[in-house]
Amino acid sequence: MSDNPAARPAAPVVERRGLLARLARARPTQPGEIYGVPGAGETRMLSIATIAVLIFIWWLSTTLGWVKPLFVPAPQAIVQDFVTILRRGYTGEPLWLHVGISTARVFGAFMLACLIGIPLGLAMGISPVMRGIFDPPIEFYRPIPPLAYLPLMIIWFGIGETSKVLLIFLSVFAPVALGARSGVRSAAIEQIHAAYSFGATRWQVLMRVILPSAMPEILTAMRIGIGFGWTTLVAAEMVAATSGLGYMVLSASQFLQTGIVIMGIIVIAAIAYMFDLIMRMLERRLVPWKGRM
């Protein structure tokens, strides 16, 4: 604006503030957008590009012989392994059976954990007696890695399905119960008071105010829980299993079939991701009222 030469040098200084300053500066609102929502914006294209680049680097490094196929087989070799196992199965069982058994173990344990964990968590949230009783055991076992108490499970429950499902159950149960418990505090005390002043009973306040308020947190806990379930799967299937994706990965690794190991990992990741998508859909369905603005 000014023609005063003394004011001139100030301008480049502003421009030289660099990337950090530009990141820190607020952007103007784009059409159809709410100003200042953290992390707003589309990420799909970037994600797809990232995956494509990673696969390309993988392909490049195997094709150019930077790594031995024993350590990292080429992407196309893994597709081949996948097709072979799809046709002929693995150790005599078809692939869908391995997938089905693993899914049943994780999903069964997850359902059981929700069925017990959500009511128990809610009860812990609203009752000091329940909290007093169940807080110590849950807080005691929660930080212990499942692998550490796996031997105990085997000694107590044998090598059948019980110990496998129980192990997964325990890893899902703690986050779900604690999520439900802290969700109880989501209801504002005035909302609870309002409900009472409309003649609601204690039970109605629980079911119609506290539970819906806790719903978003419960659903988030369920999402985290099922993630833990898949994480624990391989550990659970280390126990004398003869089927399941975890078993497939472990036994393939013993025969140095790296391709099958990686393929198994990708299949587990894909199924876990599908579950996550379902949970997110459930979230949109059940708590459409949640969200900013």
Add this chain to the structure above:
Amino acid sequence: MADVELKHVSKRYAHGRQTTETLRDVSLRVGDGEFVSLVGRSGCGKTTLLRIVGGFVDADGGDVLVDGSPVTRPGSDRGMLFQHPMLFPWLTVLDNTLFGPRATGRHSPQARARAMELLQIVGLGGFEFHYPKQLSGGMMHRAAFARAMMAEPKILLMDEPFGALDALTRAGMQQFLLDLWNRRRFTVILVTHDVEEAVLMSDRVAVMAAGPGQIIETIPIDLPRPRSYEMSETPEFVQLKRRVRQSVERARGKAPVSVMNPTAGH
């Protein structure tokens, strides 16, 4: 019948080892069908007093009687309108309004029709199926008002219900409340910081002082009913307004006009 009687009510809040005396020796009688306002600067314990009558907070000392029986818990005889709308975000505006009838098993097509009518009256026609997050602040307050009226409480406790509304909407809501009260004559305790509102609506205005909260004066408002906004320019109205304002000013100096006086009037 629905009268409220506070006798020598006191309340302390504890913060760690310290306690603050929020209410000291508050006595107030609100007769059946009477409209009483509580005015006083913020922090003088108006909300606390209302919560005690609502049964949400326990008084440390004194008696709180509704229809002669002590208050021990909230009840649908006492409707409460909070400072914040406190709608249930997971319910639509209509379902918020129908929360009470559903909870008490009085839900019916008539109740639904009445809810729709109430929403129409408070200017939310066409927004029945919106979620609270889709409303403006003032609209949420009006929805909360409709929801409170739906329960047809015998006693209505209101904590600065119109404070967040724009002047035009506020005038409309005040008129609506006045008309409704004229027809149904429920008992009202209205907390407000708006002296004009207090004079316009009330039979009596109780002026509170802070630290510790106490009622320093109760001023009868002998204006004819039914009332409307046109009255606010009459000399009587202006004079009463001045009187209340002076009392509020005196309350800043925290000198009770007469310790024996608070329950007087009417």
